[in-house]
Amino acid sequence: MSGTEYVNRFRERVRYADVDPMGFAYYGSYLRWFEIGRTEFLRELGTRYRDVEESGVLYPVTEAYVKYALPARYDDPIEIVTRLTRVKKASLRFDYQIVGVDGRLHASGWTVHAAVDRTGRVVRISVELVNLLKCANASPG
Amino acid sequence: MSGTEYVNRFRERVRYADVDPMGFAYYGSYLRWFEIGRTEFLRELGTRYRDVEESGVLYPVTEAYVKYALPARYDDPIEIVTRLTRVKKASLRFDYQIVGVDGRLHASGWTVHAAVDRTGRVVRISVELVNLLKCANASPG
Amino acid sequence: MSGTEYVNRFRERVRYADVDPMGFAYYGSYLRWFEIGRTEFLRELGTRYRDVEESGVLYPVTEAYVKYALPARYDDPIEIVTRLTRVKKASLRFDYQIVGVDGRLHASGWTVHAAVDRTGRVVRISVELVNLLKCANASPG
Amino acid sequence: MSGTEYVNRFRERVRYADVDPMGFAYYGSYLRWFEIGRTEFLRELGTRYRDVEESGVLYPVTEAYVKYALPARYDDPIEIVTRLTRVKKASLRFDYQIVGVDGRLHASGWTVHAAVDRTGRVVRISVELVNLLKCANASPG
Numbered sequence: 140m141s142g143t144e145y146v147n148r149f150r151e152r153v154r155y156a157d158v159d160p161m162g163f164a165y166y167g168s169y170l171r172w173f174e175i176g177r178t179e180f181l182r183e184l185g186t187r188y189r190d191v192e193e194s195g196v197l198y199p200v201t202e203a204y205v206k207y208a209l210p211a212r213y214d215d216p217i218e219i220v221t222r223l224t225r226v227k228k229a230s231l232r233f234d235y236q237i238v239g240v241d242g243r244l245h246a247s248g249w250t251v252h253a254a255v256d257r258t259g260r261v262v263r264i265s266v267e268l269v270n271l272l273k274c275a276n277a278s279p280g
Numbered sequence: 281m282s283g284t285e286y287v288n289r290f291r292e293r294v295r296y297a298d299v300d301p302m303g304f305a306y307y308g309s310y311l312r313w314f315e316i317g318r319t320e321f322l323r324e325l326g327t328r329y330r331d332v333e334e335s336g337v338l339y340p341v342t343e344a345y346v347k348y349a350l351p352a353r354y355d356d357p358i359e360i361v362t363r364l365t366r367v368k369k370a371s372l373r374f375d376y377q378i379v380g381v382d383g384r385l386h387a388s389g390w391t392v393h394a395a396v397d398r399t400g401r402v403v404r405i406s407v408e409l410v411n412l413l414k415c416a417n418a419s420p421g
Numbered sequence: 422m423s424g425t426e427y428v429n430r431f432r433e434r435v436r437y438a439d440v441d442p443m444g445f446a447y448y449g450s451y452l453r454w455f456e457i458g459r460t461e462f463l464r465e466l467g468t469r470y471r472d473v474e475e476s477g478v479l480y481p482v483t484e485a486y487v488k489y490a491l492p493a494r495y496d497d498p499i500e501i502v503t504r505l506t507r508v509k510k511a512s513l514r515f516d517y518q519i520v521g522v523d524g525r526l527h528a529s530g531w532t533v534h535a536a537v538d539r540t541g542r543v544v545r546i547s548v549e550l551v552n553l554l555k556c557a558n559a560s561p562g
Numbered sequence: 563m564s565g566t567e568y569v570n571r572f573r574e575r576v577r578y579a580d581v582d583p584m585g586f587a588y589y590g591s592y593l594r595w596f597e598i599g600r601t602e603f604l605r606e607l608g609t610r611y612r613d614v615e616e617s618g619v620l621y622p623v624t625e626a627y628v629k630y631a632l633p634a635r636y637d638d639p640i641e642i643v644t645r646l647t648r649v650k651k652a653s654l655r656f657d658y659q660i661v662g663v664d665g666r667l668h669a670s671g672w673t674v675h676a677a678v679d680r681t682g683r684v685v686r687i688s689v690e691l692v693n694l695l696k697c698a699n700a701s702p703g
Contacts, residue, residue, distance in 0.1 A: 155460070156453045159296055160303045160354050160615075166623040166673075167297060167593035171438045174590075178437070178496070189496040192583075200589040204627045210682075213301050214460070214471040250589075259633075296601070297594045301474075307482040307532075308456075311449035312579045319578070319637070330637040333442075341448040345486045351541075355601070355612040391448075400492075441578055442585045442636050449579060495583050 145275035147180035147221045153211050163210035169237060169246050170203060176221035177233045177250070184271050196265050198231060198252040205248035209239070216240050226272055229254045229261050286416035288321040288362045294352050304351035310378060310387050311344060317362035318374045318391070325412050337406050339372060339393040346389035350380070357381050367413055370395045370402050427557035429462035429503045435493050445492035451519060451528050452485060458503035459515045459532070466553050478547050480513060480534040487530035491521070498522050508554055511536045511543050568698035570603035570644045576634050586633035592660060592669050593626060599644035600656045600673070607694050619688050621654060621675040628671035632662070639663050649695055652677045652684050 157168040178188050191198070211217055218238045225232035231252045237245040254264045298309040319329050332339070352358055359379045366373035372393045378386040395405045439450040460470050473480070493499055500520045507514035513534045519527040536546045580591040601611050614621070634640055641661045648655035654675045660668040677687045 154453065155300055155456050156306055156308060158301045160299045160301070161620065161622065162301045163622075165297055166626060167590045167597075170590035170593060171436065174437050187496060197584065199584065199586075199633070200630055202627075202629050203589060204625075206625050207623055210622070214469060295594065296597050302479065302481065304481075307485060308449045308452035311452060312577065315449075315578050328637060338443065340443065340445075340492070341489055343486075343488050344448060345484075347484050348482055351481070355610060437582055438588055438590060440583045442581045442583070444583045447579055 145180075145184070145223065147176065147183050147219075149176060149179040149219045149221070151175060151217050151219060153213055153215045153217060155213060158213045161210070163212060164245075166205070166207065169205050169207070169248065172217070172219050172237055173203070173205075173221075173233070173235045173248060173250055176219035176235050179219070180221040180223065180233070181271075184275050186268070186271055191265070191268065194265060194267070195256060196262060196268075197255050197257070199255060200250050201230070201253045202251040203248065204250075205246055207246045208244045209246075211237065211239065211245045217245060223272060223275065224249070225251075226264070226269070228263055231264065286321075286325070286364065288317065288324050288360075290317060290320040290360045290362070292316060292358050292360060294354055294356045294358060296354060299354045302351070304353060305386075307346070307348065310346050310348070310389065313358070313360050313378055314344070314346075314362075314374070314376045314389060314391055317360040317376050320360070321362040321364065321374070322412075325416050327409070327412055332406070332409065335406060335408070336397060337403060337409075338396050338398070340396060341391050342371070342394045343392040344389065345391075346387055348387045349385045352378065352380065352386045358386060364413060364416060365390070366392075367405070367410070369404055372405065427462075427466070427505065429458065429465050429501075431458060431461040431501045431503070433457060433499050433501060435495055435497045435499060437495060440495045443492070445494060446527075448487070448489065451487050451489070451530065454499070454501050454519055455485070455487075455503075455515070455517045455530060455532055458501035458517050461501070462503040462505065462515070463553075466557050468550070468553055473547070473550065476547060476549070477538060478544060478550075479537050479539070481537060482532050483512070483535045484533040485530065486532075487528055489528045490526045493519065493521065493527045499527060505554060505557065506531070507533075508546070508551070510545055513546070568603075568607070568646065570599065570606050570642075572599060572602040572642045572644070574598060574640050574642060576636055576638045576640060578636060581636045584633070586635060587668075589628070589630065592628050592630070592671065595640070595642050595660055596626070596628075596644075596656070596658045596671060596673055599642035599658050602642070603644040603646065603656070604694075607698050609691070609694055614688075614691065617688060617690070618679060619685060619691075620678050620680070622678060623673050624653070624676045625674040626671065627673075628669055630669045631667045634660065634662065634668045640668060646695060646698065647672070648674075649687070649692070651686055654687065 159165040220236040224234045234249045300306040361377040363375045365375045375390045441447040502518040504516045506516045516531045582588040643659040645657045647657045657672045
């Protein structure tokens with residue numbers, strides 16, 4: 140099973156707390172936005188990551204990459220564009236773009252997640268999640 | 281039992297991540313420093329807040345106050361000065377000062393903590409912690 | 422001139438990045454939400470805090486207080502309720518409530534802000550802002 | 563000019579504010595630690611990043627990558643190990659390891675930085691910084 144064509148778009152805004160002394164979004168803030176993106180991706184599909192975790196399978200980040208293009212300024216509205224680009228037996232990959240309202244790309248990146256149980260052992264992605272992601276695949280955004 | 285005369289002093293530095301577009305420490309960063317202050321206060325007394333929590337009694341913050349005096353700039357070294365100023369049956373109060381290396385006061389404030397069990401019910405402060413804090417009282421810093 | 426009756430309500434959500442090991446929103450996260458609240462308060466009145474700063478008068482926080490009532494959990498939707506409760510010659514005070522979707526109060530608090538110029542000298546609140554806030558007073562929310 | 567053999571080691575601790583509901587360091591916290599690592603790397607060489615910026619050349623992050631190995635827990639002491647692994651005409655690359663006191667690797671990663679002036683235009687790395695980095699090369703850590 141490869142990734143899906145489904146795309147989630149979520150609006151956020153660069154807050155004072157997110158900005159560094161250069162007047163631009165701190166480079167770590169983008170990982171917060173990526174987290175929001177994948178959470179809202181799953182919510183729109185009909186599941187909450189909180190419930191996923193409570194069912195016993197966690198999906199911690201094993202790799203993260205960000206390419207910074209155009210700095211986002213304080214109070215800029217941004218759009219977090221999220222795609223699920225890989226689903227394997229025991230891992231997922233999400234791809235992200237942080238886009239300004241004018242359509243310009245602020246940053247892009249991806250995260251890889253392993254499926255683990257509460258003891259940290261690698262497990263298979265849950266059947267419920269696989270089924271949900273298949274639906275996503277069938278309904279391109 | 282009133283507070284103690286024991287004082288903990290802990291060195292930190294204002295990081296890029298802590299600073300806002302004005303070039304000064306973000307007002308929320310001070311609560312992070314207060315947290316570091318009380319953790320190091322307890323560590324110097326001989327206990328770890330992590331162990332305290334694992335013993336079953338948590339001390340969530342019920343009130344926090346900060347008075348901002350002089351802005352701290354990016355890369356400034358700061359000293360977090362922490363005192364335990366009140367110990368009641370089921371609550372604690374810590375007082376803090378954030379001081380520059382030149383001795384100037386950046387901010388002062390306090391936090392109040394309730395003793396609760398894992399279900400959130402208010403309980404008495406643990407005997408171990410009371411004994412520890414009595415020692416602090418007997419050895420002014 | 423006293424405060425206004427105007428009320429801003431803004432929806433946010435507790436993010437993974439906001440939550441502490443107890444599973445609840447970190448106590449510092451509330452100051453971030455207060456910042457969002459006053460920014461959106463001004464935006465709904467028709468001004469952007471970014472433009473206010475660019476006009477040369479800054480409004481740094483001089484005092485902040487939070488009273489924590491009921492912990493907010495990861496992924497909980499929250500409402501930031503913001504009121505402007507005091508307008509003096511050279512200072513402002515905002516009051517905040519963080520409310521769950523069920524109407525229960527998670528926390529309340531306030532911030533005081535001084536009007537200063539770029540050199541940090543206390544100045545009068547700008548006429549534009551005073552006029553704007555008078556309008557807020559005349560149109561209770 | 564390739565990278566240097568100089569290594570900076572800096573001690574930090576996982577704070578409550580850094581930790582997520584799983585009880586482990588939030589994945590974004592590592593970018594904060596990387597920032598601390600490169601700042602302390604430069605400080606030990608004899609320059610402050612604050613002074614570098616004030617001289618007119620900024621070094622914003624253009625790419626960041628993190629590989630997460632073993633989760634770091636609340637209150638764990640960690641060591642940030644920083645190397646400068648590439649120096650080009652207009653860019654730098656730092657490599658990092660986050661290591662536990664027992665020597666186990668929590669995470670590794672790297673950041674790439676472009677040299678830009680205050681208007682955002684790409685410029686050459688300043689002569690002062692190049693000379694400083696040459697010294698680092700000559701004195702392996």
